[in-house]
Amino acid sequence: MKDIILTGDRPTGNLHLGHYVGSVLNRVNIQNQGSYDKFYIMIADTQALTDNADRVDKVKNNIIQVAIDYISAGIDPNKVNIFIQSMVSELHEFTTYFLNLVTLSRVQRNPTIKEEIKTRGFEKSLPMGFLAYPISQAADILAFGTTIVPVGDDQLPMIEQAREIVSSFNYTYSPTEEVFQMPKPFLATDKVCRRLPGLDGKLKMSKSYGNAIYLCDSPDVVRQKVMSAYTDPNHIRVSDPGQVEGNIVFTYLDAFCKDEHFARYLPEYENLDSLKSHYKKGGLGDVKIKKFLIEILEELLAPIRARRASCLENIDGIYNMLFENSYKASLQAKERLERMKDAMGINYKKLLK
Numbered sequence: 001m002k003d004i005i006l007t008g009d010r011p012t013g014n015l016h017l018g019h020y021v022g023s024v025l026n027r028v029n030i031q032n033q034g035s036y037d038k039f040y041i042m043i044a045d046t047q048a049l050t051d052n053a054d055r056v057d058k059v060k061n062n063i064i065q066v067a068i069d070y071i072s073a074g075i076d077p078n079k080v081n082i083f084i085q086s087m088v089s090e091l092h093e094f095t096t097y098f099l100n101l102v103t104l105s106r107v108q109r110n111p112t113i114k115e116e117i118k119t120r121g122f123e124k125s126l127p128m129g130f131l132a133y134p135i136s137q138a139a140d141i142l143a144f145g146t147t148i149v150p151v152g153d154d155q156l157p158m159i160e161q162a163r164e165i166v167s168s169f170n171y172t173y174s175p176t177e178e179v180f181q182m183p184k185p186f187l188a189t190d191k192v193c194r195r196l197p198g199l200d201g202k203l204k205m206s207k208s209y210g211n212a213i214y215l216c217d218s219p220d221v222v223r224q225k226v227m228s229a230y231t232d233p234n235h236i237r238v239s240d241p242g243q244v245e246g247n248i249v250f251t252y253l254d255a256f257c258k259d260e261h262f263a264r265y266l267p268e269y270e271n272l273d274s275l276k277s278h279y280k281k282g283g284l285g286d287v288k289i290k291k292f293l294i295e296i297l298e299e300l301l302a303p304i305r306a307r308r309a310s311c312l313e314n315i316d317g318i319y320n321m322l323f324e325n326s327y328k329a330s331l332q333a334k335e336r337l338e339r340m341k342d343a344m345g346i347n348y349k350k351l352l353k
Ligand code: ATP
Pocket: 008, 009, 010, 011, 012, 018, 019, 021, 022, 023, 150, 151, 152, 153, 154, 155, 193, 194, 195, 196, 197, 204, 205, 206, 207, 208, 209
């Protein structure tokens, strides 16, 4: 049996480098290999509203932005169903029934939720919808019979939660035929790419933390962000020995640099190891490594920017694609919703003789 792939992003801002290496690149590779049954990418507007209830315009305006980012980064809407979460109302029905299968204490133990509550300042007034989003996310995954979810590692607890809901559903309702598949995460091969840190060098790169380099940033903005990035605070003079661990410029080089970049932009070094050992010994300045990083990022971002420019000419076409795909996704989800209701014994029309 071929895989069913589903993944998504919250329309809370444009996509950033963390999305790119953490998930988008894997999606493009899977898409290009083509060995899947169905492939969905969901723009999670309902989820975005759980911590943006009073910022509807922000969420609404970012739907098209995220869709443009996907296409610019290489997602082909002819091969992948890109849809809008709120336009697939069946998902909310799944969520309602799944809420009964999860305890409050289980959600409160979710490490990603715990961290997000803290960083969003929700300790005192936590929206119920936000606390429950792992369950709504399980609905998004399970509604389509998803087997593979390409994600960054902050999402592992969400997939674990979805798996527990499958077990709990099977235990509670003992379906005679399988209704839900057990989903599996699909992570980036490089550990650094699974949770790319932000420019502050502390939290993960995130739209909500103001620490991101966006795929749509102009060359000037990329340059300025990299130039002001956190490095080693004790590396004051060029001659000082520098630290590579926790130095965000080296972290980004770990994520983005390939040996071939040295031949193009920094031929006096053979590879990243030789650059790192020079930095550790002393005698290598931050500006030189930052300029090298800028060259590498520009090589990645320039074609993405060019594709973005042509998407901007076709906004209505992209909206129509999203609406059509949401309708198709809704038909797919409805099918499994009926199977779920059958298994639960709540398809009341079946009571008619
Ligand atoms: P928000 O701040 O609104 O939560 P975000 O930047 O965390 O936004 P999401 O839309 O929540 O982005 O995440 C979408 C996908 O991108 C998820 O699979 C997530 O794991 C992945 N992702 C997000 N940030 C990173 C990161 N810094 N490194 C690797 N993967 C990431």
